[in-house]
Amino acid sequence: MELAPGPYRNGAETLLHGEFGIYPSKGTRYALSLTCTELHIQCLVPKPETDQRTVVALADVVGCHTLRSRVTTDCAAYFTVYAYPLKKRKVAMGSGRARQRTARTFQVDGADDYNKNQAVAEKWAVAIKCLVLGVPVSSETDISLSLLPRPRRLLLLLNPFGGRGNALQWCQSHILPMISEADISFNLIQTERVNHARELVKGISLPEWDGIVTLSGDGLLYEVINGLMERPDWEQAITMPVGILPCGSGNALAGAINFNAGLEQAMGLELLQNCTVLLCHAAVAPLDLVSVTMASGTRCFSFLSVAWGFVSDVDIESEKYRRVGSARFTLGTMIRLASLHTYRGRLSYLPAPDGPAHRPISRSITVAANGRLPLTRLPLHRAVSDMGLCEERQAFRHCGSEPPDDPSPSPGSPPPISASALHPQSFIFEPAPEEPIGAPEGGGMDTGMGGPPDDLLVPLGQPVPPSWVTVEDDFVLVLAIYQTHLGADLLTAPFACLSDGLIHLCFVKAGVSRAALVRIFLAMEKGTHFEQACPHLSHVPVRAFRLEPLTRKGILTVDGERVEYGPLQAQVHCGLARLITGVARLGGSSC
Numbered sequence: 001m002e003l004a005p006g007p008y009r010n011g012a013e014t015l016l017h018g019e020f021g022i023y024p025s026k027g028t029r030y031a032l033s034l035t036c037t038e039l040h041i042q043c044l045v046p047k048p049e050t051d052q053r054t055v056v057a058l059a060d061v062v063g064c065h066t067l068r069s070r071v072t073t074d075c076a077a078y079f080t081v082y083a084y085p086l087k088k089r090k091v092a093m094g095s096g097r098a099r100q101r102t103a104r105t106f107q108v109d110g111a112d113d114y115n116k117n118q119a120v121a122e123k124w125a126v127a128i129k130c131l132v133l134g135v136p137v138s139s140e141t142d143i144s145l146s147l148l149p150r151p152r153r154l155l156l157l158l159n160p161f162g163g164r165g166n167a168l169q170w171c172q173s174h175i176l177p178m179i180s181e182a183d184i185s186f187n188l189i190q191t192e193r194v195n196h197a198r199e200l201v202k203g204i205s206l207p208e209w210d211g212i213v214t215l216s217g218d219g220l221l222y223e224v225i226n227g228l229m230e231r232p233d234w235e236q237a238i239t240m241p242v243g244i245l246p247c248g249s250g251n252a253l254a255g256a257i258n259f260n261a262g263l264e265q266a267m268g269l270e271l272l273q274n275c276t277v278l279l280c281h282a283a284v285a286p287l288d289l290v291s292v293t294m295a296s297g298t299r300c301f302s303f304l305s306v307a308w309g310f311v312s313d314v315d316i317e318s319e320k321y322r323r324v325g326s327a328r329f330t331l332g333t334m335i336r337l338a339s340l341h342t343y344r345g346r347l348s349y350l351p352a353p354d355g356p357a358h359r360p361i362s363r364s365i366t367v368a369a370n371g372r373l374p375l376t377r378l379p380l381h382r383a384v385s386d387m388g389l390c391e392e393r394q395a396f397r398h399c400g401s402e403p404p405d406d407p408s409p410s411p412g413s414p415p416p417i418s419a420s421a422l423h424p425q426s427f428i429f430e431p432a433p434e435e436p437i438g439a440p441e442g443g444g445m446d447t448g449m450g451g452p453p454d455d456l457l458v459p460l461g462q463p464v465p466p467s468w469v470t471v472e473d474d475f476v477l478v479l480a481i482y483q484t485h486l487g488a489d490l491l492t493a494p495f496a497c498l499s500d501g502l503i504h505l506c507f508v509k510a511g512v513s514r515a516a517l518v519r520i521f522l523a524m525e526k527g528t529h530f531e532q533a534c535p536h537l538s539h540v541p542v543r544a545f546r547l548e549p550l551t552r553k554g555i556l557t558v559d560g561e562r563v564e565y566g567p568l569q570a571q572v573h574c575g576l577a578r579l580i581t582g583v584a585r586l587g588g589s590s591c
């Protein structure tokens with residue numbers, strides 16, 4: 001193998017260059033070149049008639065493993081690159097897209113000595129893994145194992161009843177194989193009831209985890225965020241990277257993550273695969289949270305939206321059509337359109353000054369009277385984890401023990417995940433003993449909720465400050481949204497960013513025709529609804545708002561979860577949480 005420091009193609013620096021065989025070997029030889037973004041594979045033997053080159057985008061790669069043959073006389077070493085490129089495929093109703101697993105195994109055989117070949121294979125594997133994880137590598141870098149961070153440990157929380165109830169099946173068939181290839185250690189827990197995830201995260205020992213990932217819709221992540229914020233050490237807890245693998249029906253945050261990564265709008269399995277690939281890439285970005293306070297004094301933290309009127313009506317009323325998946329919203333929309341309601345209310349808001357708001361959050365650890373963090377370390381029994389798998393692979397990789405006859409996992413076949421690893425009853429978790437568990441009806445929580453002070457708000461009983469704007473009117477809908485997506489296929493606020501410090505207050509006033517409303521929602525799929533200049537639709541970027549329903553009955557939701565009906569107010573806290581987005585941006589990091 002030789003290092004080729006010069007530019008390769010399009011000015012991209014070549015980090016590594018080498019000539020290898022392939023497994024299974026048929027005498028074919030390839031030249032491999034690795035740049036920061038791509039792996040170029042050029043066939044050398046047999047010589048192709050044209051300059052045929054396969055380019056693997058590292059954005060589609062999730063991991064790379066080194067392998068050794070069981071045949072002791074084989075002194076070659078091997079490395080396998082796992083990638084999931086998007087492929088067009090024929091589906092029942094036309095054509096769709098899906099990611100297709102490719103596992104290419106290269107044979108390093110330049111030396112007569114296994115150890116020398118192994119060193120080369122490891123160098124390639126480390127370089128590829130560094131690039132996938134966003135660890136900076138250049139042609140000057142001395143590539144060695146020490147560059148790699150230790151494998152991540154993720155707590156996976158799966159709601160078996162989210163969406164159409166596919167989460168467990170998709171987890172086994174798509175998620176676990178991919179994250180195992182990415183060397184992610186996991187502990188998978190199936191939630192058993194409402195607020196179970198919330199209780200779990202209140203009791204975990206933070207240093208044991210590099211992230212908490214929900215496998216469901218947005219509701220489960222809402223529980224996780226609020227569970228973290230309920231902890232006495234919330235300031236520390238909320239810096240825990242959180243992620244979402246969409247198995248729900250709305251999947252709004254997953255839609256936003258997909259959009260943030262520059263990927264084409266996706267639904268269902270394609271969205272899940274996109275988000276799992278991004279999860280493997282580890283990059284974390286700040287995420288705005290909005291503190292919502294209700295008349296009862298209940299306070300909760302929201303990452304998505306507050307909705308009243310048409311949107312919350314459809315969301316809650318369509319719950320009964322859950323079995324049809326995301327189509328429940330289309331069905332609910334048609335039904336709601338047929339009996340369009342208007343709601344009288346008072347909407348007050350503090351307009352945002354021009355430009356994004358990046359107010360630093362002061363963090364100070366809440367310490368108990370004895371000077372220690374007021375949390376007990378609790379046992380999380382690891383009956384549902386991949387520990388066995390990881391240890392096996394580790395031993396195989398570094399000691400060369402138990403090498404397989406066939407070092408290459410056959411393309412398309414995921415690594416073996418034991419079905420018993422997914423047994424629904426196989427974990428025990430003790431909730432934090434010092435705090436009462438459970439929340440008031442409506443998804444909120446008691447006033448003991450931690451979190452930063454809402455310095456822009458005055459108590460709900462008092463008039464809003466004079467700098468606020470108030471609109472009293474009949475509304476068809478009021479939607480405060482802070483992410484781009486209201487559902488995986490609803491690009492409601494295309495201008496929103498994960499941490500712009502803005503609440504995008506959107507409202508539609510009474511008088512809008514049904515046809516105009518349909519046009520707005522149809523255009524929302526592409527995010528072009530504001531271009532229609534509908535006079536009834538308004539958008540104001542704000543820092544805080546107060547909503548006072550003057551109609552006696554109605555539905556209010558926070559992140560799609562129903563909350564108590566009545567006045568509420570909210571303020572944004574810029575970048576309070578951390579979201580696994582998989583794409584490195586300025587100010588981001590890795591989990």
Ligand SMILES: Nc1ncnc2c1ncn2[C@@H]1O[C@H](COP(=O)(O)OP(=O)(O)OP(=O)(O)O)[C@@H](O)[C@H]1O
Pocket residue numbers: 159160161162163164191192193194195196216217218219220221223247248249250251252560561
């Ligand atoms: N085992 C369980 N049984 C019943 N409900 C559960 C269970 N686990 C979690 N939940 C609750 O299910 C609710 C809905 O879950 P979630 O929002 O994640 O899925 P969804 O509603 O299908 O998706 P979306 O919010 O994207 O529409 C959550 O509020 C959560 O509290």
